[in-house]
Amino acid sequence: MGRTLKFNIFRFNAEDPASVPHMDGFRLEETEAMTLFIALNRLREQQDPTLMFDFMCRAGICGSCAMMINGRPDLACHTKTKDLPAEITLLPMPVFKLIGDLSVDTGTWFRSMNEKVRSWIHTDNRFEPGEEEERMDNALAENIYELDRCIECGCCVAACGKAAMMPDKFMGATAFCRITRFMVDPRDERKSDEYFEVVGNEEGIFGCLGLLGCEDTCPKNLPLQDQLAMLRRKMGFSQIRHLFSGK
């Protein structure tokens, strides 16, 4: 302990005509069990009240606080200063629209992603209030949950070179993972072709270069590598089936 941390923080306020993008330096005494959540709030409350950043749950479950921490995207609230060098550089995540300083608009991005991949259970059944629930094997339920754990933080998108090259179009690992979540769910009646329609293209799974920045940064440790491969195979082979079925 007892270190003085030096922060280099990206500053820009798009709404202020006088603002130009630049880096600001701050100094802060490190305290025990300090996370970037504590550090940034202290900076705002004690040094610069205009500093913009987002936190919500401060417990690594809501996905609000992703930013570039010394070059890598991660959740600020679960990043301990102890694990960082004394000089810490914070940048907003790329790809997403900048709101100000470290704050980016992930809300709009994820809503449009969810619309694009039609991320809900598609079924022709109707809910019958009086009936018992459809049964499901517990192992399957846990498997779905495993894929449902994505917190839409955006780290996998910020860590993806393909998304950097194709910022407004490429869907990102989170979308692929979401699709596989519905694929394994028997309640969703969509067929391969319907999924193919959504992700079987350059903006989708075939645009993925296998860079695995997503896999290596996902703070929830979702099995992205394996899910992406599964999706690529499923989508690829569904077309081979078409060749043989002559359609």
Place this chain on the structure above:
Amino acid sequence: MLADETIPQIRPVRAEAWLEFVQVLTGVALVAFMWMHMLLVASINVDLGGGRVLNLIARFFEASDMTQIGGPLIAAVMLVHFVVAARKLPLRVREQRAIWSHSLSFHHTDTWLWVVQAGTAFIILILGSIHMWTVLTTLPITAAKSAGRIQGRWWLGFYLVLLPMVELHVGIGVYRAGVKWGLIKRASRKASARFETKLALAMIAIGLVSLFTFLVLTKA
């Protein structure tokens, strides 16, 4: 208010799926060829530069017309692979800038691997074409002829560049194809990467030994 629930019945663009297969299959085909090729060239080492084994093999391939047909075929596969894979390359200035600044700030091995693969691809395209043209227009292949080329300084430098480029591209390519299609799983990724690195280094080593043999032992 309700978003449209039925998926519109347009035929999806299937081309992307096929191109993806073509890319990986041509890649793998080229890899298979490159390994064979390396072994053939390495046969020069078997009799310590005597060239008898290599000549034998070369004659066999030519006599059975495999070189005459296979050579252009390989060239064609390479062309197809190039055309298909080039879709992925950042061709616009904006994309170039994006991927460079991304890779430079984001210290991440697998991202660099791709950058290296894309970079080596360009060099292979040019040098590989020159090489194939030279070899295939001066058939038959003999140990002496090859040694002659390599003992000329210019060609030596040429191969010293091409060899590591090819092996990097091949090594990375196999690993990445495995990752992308799921042959390499999360659990086996580290081990596979290590294996691929060793394999690539071994191939480079074999290539260097062959070049050395051509350079020093084989009589032009």
Place this chain on the structure above:
Amino acid sequence: MGAGLAGERVAVAAAVSGFDCLCLSIVPPRRSHSSAAQGGMQASLGNCAMGRGDSPDIHFADTVKGSDWGCDQEVARLFARTAPVAVREMAFWGIPWNRVVAGKGFYYKAGKKYEKIEPAERAGTITARDFGGTAKWRTCYTSDGTGHTLLYTMDSQVVRLGIEVHDRVEALALIHDGESCTGVVARCLKTGKLRVYLARATLIATGGYGKLYRESTNAVINWGDGAAIALDTGLVPIGNPEAVQFHPTGIVPTNILVTEGCRGDGGTLKDVDENRFMNIYEPEKQELASRDVVSRWMTHHIRTGKGVPGAYGAHLWLDIRHLGAEHIKTKLREVEEICKEFLDRDPVTQLIPVRPAQHYSMGGVRTDRDGAAYGLKGLFAAGEAACWDLHGFNRLGGNSLAETIVAGKIVGEKIVEFLRGGETDFKTSVVHRAVEKVRERIDAVTGSSGKENVYLLRAAMGDVLMDQVGIFRNEADLRDAVEKLQAIYERSKKIGLRSSSVHGANPELSACLRLPGMVRLALCIARGALMRTESRGAHAREDYPERNDRDWLKRTLAYWKDDRELLPVLDYELPSRVWEMPPGERGYGSIKIIASEDPGICSPRPETN
């Protein structure tokens, strides 16, 4: 207002009936605090072995007991009856509820291992886990992310139905003419611009007000905006503001919750000398006493100077080392993860720093059984922001997620009825006045030459509430707290902005606009607590330790009639119209009861509808 579980469930109900609706939220909907709930949601499905024989009747009884007879029994009935349907509906929409696995299994209670057998004929139905204060295992869950899956699934329906959500928009005031509410004035947190939203029906579903307190397990945006805005009208009361629940084990420094399971499985609490103390205060139940009891003794022990000093104030230790690595790594995995991820501590070999923290606000915008707020037509409330009054003076774990969805469903349908029932007039003059008022508030802050620092004031308020309106309450402290809060309220009118530029969202400006409302709400809590001279549920008076059904079987209604006032006006009403279950013993946290003398309350009556 609000795109958490409650807000979105109401929106879905309205959209399904063909109405246009729009959700406002400070954060993207899926980041709402509902996502943080891990434990689960109660519904009496009775599928699993330990839940066999469960029914809405038992759920109802548990809820009423839990509330210490402070809840509305009609609401509790309605709730218990609807919860199973709500859970199944969520399953239909895609929640991967954990399911019954046939065969032998084990569970732990008080550190001991027990065996249970699940019969094959129930395999694959939705299972449940054990939660405090329930007679049966009734809490449905998805591993450790129940709130997360619920909220994501709910939002998937919102996306499916094309319901618009404006995120990063903060409601600042209601538009009303003294009779009907016709929308809100809001501020965009991307651009900083004011916006007007007109609506025939307005819903407050803004969640709890935990962040008034210095230490709270709530998310950092749970400032109680909805309650503050409602209070601001002078017409809408806050029900039972003093009913605030605390949790014994928030970790220090960030107050992230670690589960009760730690103590349930045999974990112990220790002080600065690493000695246990719960065995002294509660020889019988020790660490297993109920949430509020443990929280109280922890606070007491810290006050006697036995806390562990630290950079973030004094705390105590939670010790689970003796449970062993295997147990911790399997049964208490979340705890291990939280410790490692946020504290860099290994609970297998190290102690965990904990202290009690605010956890849940039972109080909120007072509504009737249909979710319609008192005082204004066209205004509704649901979820933690509301005092529908399901929880009375103590909420049971797992009942609040259930409330958001059940209330959302019911209130949503009632709003649809309301919308079908008649027309609304929008008066431009009313809109104009509302906007002007908000603009004046902004100008007052930005143009102020005041020297008060908003963050310091907010911290001062948090200190007063935590230290004097916390777990233990007594007259002297409460009186003092009210005075201090009044002083803070006065000072809050002299806040000066320290920011160099006020363009855009400016977080400091947001805080300034919010603070006066927060302090008013804090005053409602403190004043309500001061006046209530009894102990009931989470409201514990040291000077009035008995539950007094004779004088206090009633619900507080706090109004703030005028900006210039320094105190809320308190009014009271009977907690329930129907007394299906007359007041009695809870069966835990035993205290003395002064019985009610009202015959209408004391004899049980059949359920009416």
